[in-house]
Amino acid sequence: MSTTQPTEVIPRVDPAPAGPAPTTASGEPARLAELRAHEISCWFGDHMVLDRVSLTMRAGGITALIGPSGCGKSTFLRTLNRMHELVPSAKLAGEVLLDGEDIYAPDKKLTDARRHIGMVFQKPNPFPAMSIRENVIAGLKLTGTKASRSDKEALIERCLRLAGLWNEVKDRLEAPGGGLSGGQQQRLCIARSMAIQPRVLLMDEPCSALDPTSTRVIEETMKELAQEVTIVIVTHNMQQAARVSDQCAFFLAAHGTPGVIVEHGDTSAMFQNPQDQRTSDYVQGRFG
Numbered sequence: 001m002s003t004t005q006p007t008e009v010i011p012r013v014d015p016a017p018a019g020p021a022p023t024t025a026s027g028e029p030a031r032l033a034e035l036r037a038h039e040i041s042c043w044f045g046d047h048m049v050l051d052r053v054s055l056t057m058r059a060g061g062i063t064a065l066i067g068p069s070g071c072g073k074s075t076f077l078r079t080l081n082r083m084h085e086l087v088p089s090a091k092l093a094g095e096v097l098l099d100g101e102d103i104y105a106p107d108k109k110l111t112d113a114r115r116h117i118g119m120v121f122q123k124p125n126p127f128p129a130m131s132i133r134e135n136v137i138a139g140l141k142l143t144g145t146k147a148s149r150s151d152k153e154a155l156i157e158r159c160l161r162l163a164g165l166w167n168e169v170k171d172r173l174e175a176p177g178g179g180l181s182g183g184q185q186q187r188l189c190i191a192r193s194m195a196i197q198p199r200v201l202l203m204d205e206p207c208s209a210l211d212p213t214s215t216r217v218i219e220e221t222m223k224e225l226a227q228e229v230t231i232v233i234v235t236h237n238m239q240q241a242a243r244v245s246d247q248c249a250f251f252l253a254a255h256g257t258p259g260v261i262v263e264h265g266d267t268s269a270m271f272q273n274p275q276d277q278r279t280s281d282y283v284q285g286r287f288g
């Protein structure tokens, strides 16, 4: 995909988003949220793919999930906003606590989990025929959020600035989202996710379909976003994990056993002084 995309102008991420910052229902500034997975196990049918995985994703931090293919990183990520349960054969045990409240508790709705915990996928998926403007606010209708026309305009600008896209699209907000380059489309998807003011943003290999320039732009964008939202990213790119994250979790599924976290901790420690030989081998590219 990256080789066929139009060339992308390198934008500067605007550090001063316009429009209102996220607030709680009472108008207080939204607090950054901690997400804690406690003893998460997952199955597809009888196939257990994760075994009692626990991880605390710090409020306002960027946590990178790393590990070889098939060890359960994406499955784990999908448990964090209840996407795992969309697969008919899927089962799950354990808890996911958003600021201490289990998103799987019987009184919690699936739509609440999606509202508070947004997701950006590997392949950019804007609504191609919808305008850039409509793409950004597409989630408002889905989540039943009401906003005045002027609030919507402020939100559109704010989210496009947050996603580092405003300067490139401000003069063509009515153009279709599908006409943007791959990197721009991914930033449009980030803007769309941010418009519903999530407390956590999950990113599943968000740069794997992008060229290096677009990748660096998204990485800069992530650092800006982390001031407002807790980020969890799955990445195969060790340099990316080292560049963007402040915390890493190394997943491994040895010899057909379910995936577990072998080691987790501050990114600098994981890369410079890992405690487990397997982590050391993986981050230095000796396998995976």
Ligand SMILES: Nc1ncnc2c1ncn2[C@@H]1O[C@H](COP(=O)(O)OP(=O)(O)OP(=O)(O)O)[C@@H](O)[C@H]1O
Pocket: 044, 049, 067, 068, 069, 070, 071, 072, 073, 074, 075, 076, 087
């Ligand atoms: N929809 C599904 N149905 C059945 N099995 C699945 C499904 N999705 C994933 N799996 C299996 O679950 C295990 C973990 O897969 P997962 O995609 O979570 O790993 P991953 O670490 O994210 O891999 P990759 O890095 O290649 O994306 C694998 O054995 C995979 O085959």
